Amino acid sequence: MSVHSELGISPALLQAIAQTLTSSALTTSSRDSALPTIAKDKSQAAPHSLGSHQLKDRIEASMSLNKSSAGGVISHLLQNLNEPVASLITQSNVSSHAIQSLASTENSSIMSQAGLSLLGLSSSGATTTSGLNLTNTSVKHFTQPSMVMSNDEITITNFLLKDEPSDDLEQSILQQSSQPMNTVSSVLTAFASQHMKESLTKKTHKQSHGVSASQLQQQSLDCSADIISTNNDSDGANEARSQPQIIIYRYINSNGQEVVLPASSPQGNDFVVSESEGSSDTPTTYKVLLQSADDVRDSNHVPYSSNVTYTFSSSNAAPVTDSQNTVDGMSRPCPVCGDKVSGYHYGIFTCESCKGFFKRTVQNKKTFVCPKASDCIINSLNRKKCPACRFKQCLVMGMKLEAIRQDRTRGGRSSYDGCVTHLKNRVPTFDKKLKRVGNRIPLLGDVSDQSQDAREGTKSHRHLVAILNHDTHRQTSPNCGTPQIPELLRDIMNLEPLLSDDDLPAESLMEAPFHEQALYSYMMQLAELRLYKLVRWARNLPQFGAISTDDQILLLQNCWSELIALSLCWRSIDTPNQISISTTHHITAEWAQHLGFEDVVVRLLNIAEKFRKLYMDQFEYVALKVLLLITPDVKGLKEPRKIRDFQEKLTEALLAYTTSHYPHMKDKFGQLLLRLPELSRISFLSKDILIKSLPPSLPCGLLVELLKGDNKGEGDGSSLSL
DNA sequence: GTAGCCTTGATG
DNA sequence: CATCAAGGCTAC
Numbered sequence: 030m031s032v033h034s035e036l037g038i039s040p041a042l043l044q045a046i047a048q049t050l051t052s053s054a055l056t057t058s059s060r061d062s063a064l065p066t067i068a069k070d071k072s073q074a075a076p077h078s079l080g081s082h083q084l085k086d087r088i089e090a091s092m093s094l095n096k097s098s099a100g101g102v103i104s105h106l107l108q109n110l111n112e113p114v115a116s117l118i119t120q121s122n123v124s125s126h127a128i129q130s131l132a133s134t135e136n137s138s139i140m141s142q143a144g145l146s147l148l149g150l151s152s153s154g155a156t157t158t159s160g161l162n163l164t165n166t167s168v169k170h171f172t173q174p175s176m177v178m179s180n181d182e183i184t185i186t187n188f189l190l191k192d193e194p195s196d197d198l199e200q201s202i203l204q205q206s207s208q209p210m211n212t213v214s215s216v217l218t219a220f221a222s223q224h225m226k227e228s229l230t231k232k233t234h235k236q237s238h239g240v241s242a243s244q245l246q247q248q249s250l251d252c253s254a255d256i257i258s259t260n261n262d263s264d265g266a267n268e269a270r271s272q273p274q275i276i277i278y279r280y281i282n283s284n285g286q287e288v289v290l291p292a293s294s295p296q297g298n299d300f301v302v303s304e305s306e307g308s309s310d311t312p313t314t315y316k317v318l319l320q321s322a323d324d325v326r327d328s329n330h331v332p333y334s335s336n337v338t339y340t341f342s343s344s345n346a347a348p349v350t351d352s353q354n355t356v357d358g359m360s361r362p363c364p365v366c367g368d369k370v371s372g373y374h375y376g377i378f379t380c381e382s383c384k385g386f387f388k389r390t391v392q393n394k395k396t397f398v399c400p401k402a403s404d405c406i407i408n409s410l411n412r413k414k415c416p417a418c419r420f421k422q423c424l425v426m427g428m429k430l431e432a433i434r435q436d437r438t439r440g441g442r443s444s445y446d447g448c449v450t451h452l453k454n455r456v457p458t459f460d461k462k463l464k465r466v467g468n469r470i471p472l473l474g475d476v477s478d479q480s481q482d483a484r485e486g487t488k489s490h491r492h493l494v495a496i497l498n499h500d501t502h503r504q505t506s507p508n509c510g511t512p513q514i515p516e517l518l519r520d521i522m523n524l525e526p527l528l529s530d531d532d533l534p535a536e537s538l539m540e541a542p543f544h545e546q547a548l549y550s551y552m553m554q555l556a557e558l559r560l561y562k563l564v565r566w567a568r569n570l571p572q573f574g575a576i577s578t579d580d581q582i583l584l585l586q587n588c589w590s591e592l593i594a595l596s597l598c599w600r601s602i603d604t605p606n607q608i609s610i611s612t613t614h615h616i617t618a619e620w621a622q623h624l625g626f627e628d629v630v631v632r633l634l635n636i637a638e639k640f641r642k643l644y645m646d647q648f649e650y651v652a653l654k655v656l657l658l659i660t661p662d663v664k665g666l667k668e669p670r671k672i673r674d675f676q677e678k679l680t681e682a683l684l685a686y687t688t689s690h691y692p693h694m695k696d697k698f699g700q701l702l703l704r705l706p707e708l709s710r711i712s713f714l715s716k717d718i719l720i721k722s723l724p725p726s727l728p729c730g731l732l733v734e735l736l737k738g739d740n741k742g743e744g745d746g747s748s749l750s751l
Numbered sequence: 752g753t754a755g756c757c758t759t760g761a762t763g
Numbered sequence: 764c765a766t767c768a769a770g771g772c773t774a775c
Contacts, residue, residue, distance in 0.1 A: 373768065432769080434769070439771075442768070452768095
């Protein structure tokens with residue numbers, strides 16, 4: 030039985046998909062080779078030919094590799110469809126050494142991401158790493174030669190927060206810290222400070238190997254506490270500037286989950302741990318990434334850092350700080366870059382430069398793109414290098430877009446929520462010195478704040494909500510009161526980078542389509558490119574790999590155009606009256622009328638508008654995408670039951686998400702699902718238009734194959750759509 | 752574009 | 764009138 034008859038698809042399409050699926054296994058540079066080259070090499074790919082020759086070449090290569098047997102292709106498909114998500118990591122500029130280390134630590138992609146984020150991994154830099162592995166803790170020792178890091182590890186086990194200090198170290202810390210020691214952050218900060226001090230001393234004396242943990246601990250006891258005071262200092266911004274500054278970037282608990290810092294906490298190194306989290310019996314391990322701002326070697330990445338593992342119980346942890354407290358806010362470093370805070374700006378205490386940066390960015394509607402993995406660590410010395418990550422940090426730390434006045438009126442008091450609260454909580458000047466830490470502050474991602482943002486928000490707000498929700502989950506504890514994000518949705522979200530346009534050749538986006546044919550060609554190229562990405566995305570979806578390859582292909586054939594339509598709506602959710610086909614090109618209904626597909630664009634605009642009104646967030650968007658894909662009713666499926674099971678799990682996850690995150694929008698789940706039939710109508714219309722306007726000379730790419738297949742399926746009444 | 756300083760104007 | 768959080772100005 031031929032491949033065609035067996036699967037009901039043409040050999041060319043099958044090969045195209047196979048090529049996409051197998052490309053990463055066939056080449057070392059998977060991303061480049063997996064995608065059709067658009068304008069990447071103009072000598073090879075004319076704008077209108079869409080790499081047809083390359084595609085054919087690759088198909089032939091693939092054919093020869095597999096000896097063109099159906100079994101070979103299928104097995105290759107299967108093999109690669111089941112490729113673990115870990116391949117994601119290899120696509121994001123992460124060194125293989127680091128990946129190996131991470132992979133051996135934890136297989137979950139979340140851990141990988143958290144770990145990468147934790148380490149601020151980069152391929153840049155060229156400083157040697159001084160390694161010191163003192164313990165066999167969960168923290169891996171990174172010996173990546175290209176990393177600008179000095180990684181030391183210390184584990185202090187069974188450090189319990191008891192009423193009475195249990196050992197010299199704790200006593201020392203207790204004596205030196207100006208904060209109450211019943212907070213996790215105090216302990217971490219104090220230990221971190223000790224470790225930083227100790228490490229700095231160690232560096233100076235070029236000590237490296239053969240030092241026992243107890244010796245190091247003892248050394249740290251001998252250090253003075255002046256570093257500690259920089260972070261816990263309660264009344265001296267000037268002092269903080271004059272001493273080495275320690276910034277704790279991340280807390281990672283023993284599950285590899287990131288414990289995020291409070292959004293509205295300008296001080297940035299205190300956080301609230303639920304009293305129920307951890308206990309004397311089950312101590313929690315946190316990993317802390319430190320930075321000494323005075324020891325900058327690489328302006329882009331962590332100038333000096335240490336991975337320190339602290340194991341302790343937080344059973345006595347208590348509420349810590351009041352972020353709105355002016356004294357504390359002014360004495361802490363800027364939560365965005367660590368510079369000196371100049372006042373309360375746009376919702377949080379920041380330095381003057383971050384205030385100005387935020388203002389300029391919002392007022393001038395600037396959009397930045399991080400050239401790296403959007404995980405640059407921002408400090409006062411490198412903050413100019415990556416405005417994208419700086420702005421993200423501004424938002425994550427709680428700077429409010431709505432604090433920027435659209436009418437640019439000067440003076441007066443602002444009335445947005447955060448500012449009002451801040452003013453209300455302001456401590457009278459005469460009382461400031463007396464004021465100690467106050468009530469519990471809202472955690473980053475507290476539901477109320479998020480949903481408020483979501484209700485009022487722009488897309489950036491919604492994205493932020495997603496980020497916050499995403500991160501918040503990692504620190505959820507039973508009493509946090511933060512709705513959890515179903516794991517399935519998080520897993521799906523982790524695959525979004527596969528669909529990113531970040532790797533699109535810049536020139537392909539810059540070539541403005543001046544006339545109809547150019548725009549048409551441009552759209553076809555984009556669609557083609559995104560189709561390949563869709564296939565790669567699908568194969569990595571959780572549980573999708575368990576579906577037979579034939580069924581996977583059927584599902585993809587069934588939904589590809591709906592998926593593209595949905596992504597167009599999502600892209601356009603904040604551009605009313607425009608469908609954003611890319612970051613640079615938008616289509617209005619008027620233009621669409623001129624081009625002959627007004628109906629499609631108007632329908633897309635309507636859906637985008639409905640999504641906007643529903644405040645659909647990123648998690649809901651990705652869930653809808655997978656729901657479009659996982660349709661057990663597609664004719665010809667061999668294992669519809671498996672697919673139905675997956676569908677049920679996903680709908681449950683989405684329902685749980687919408688009801689917990691948007692309790693005030695009881696019908697959100699249903700409203701979201703109601704948009705899917707309309708997407709199908711749109712995709713039908715679009716395909717109809719496209720197939721009728723296909724120039725006969727158009728090269729036979731994946732898109733054309735799918736279009737032709739659709740047409741054929743409808744025409745001959747075949748049970749398969751392709 | 753950045754960032755430090757200045758001006759403005761509502762508020763208590 | 765002091766405060767302070769906005770926007771504006773301008774040297775770099």
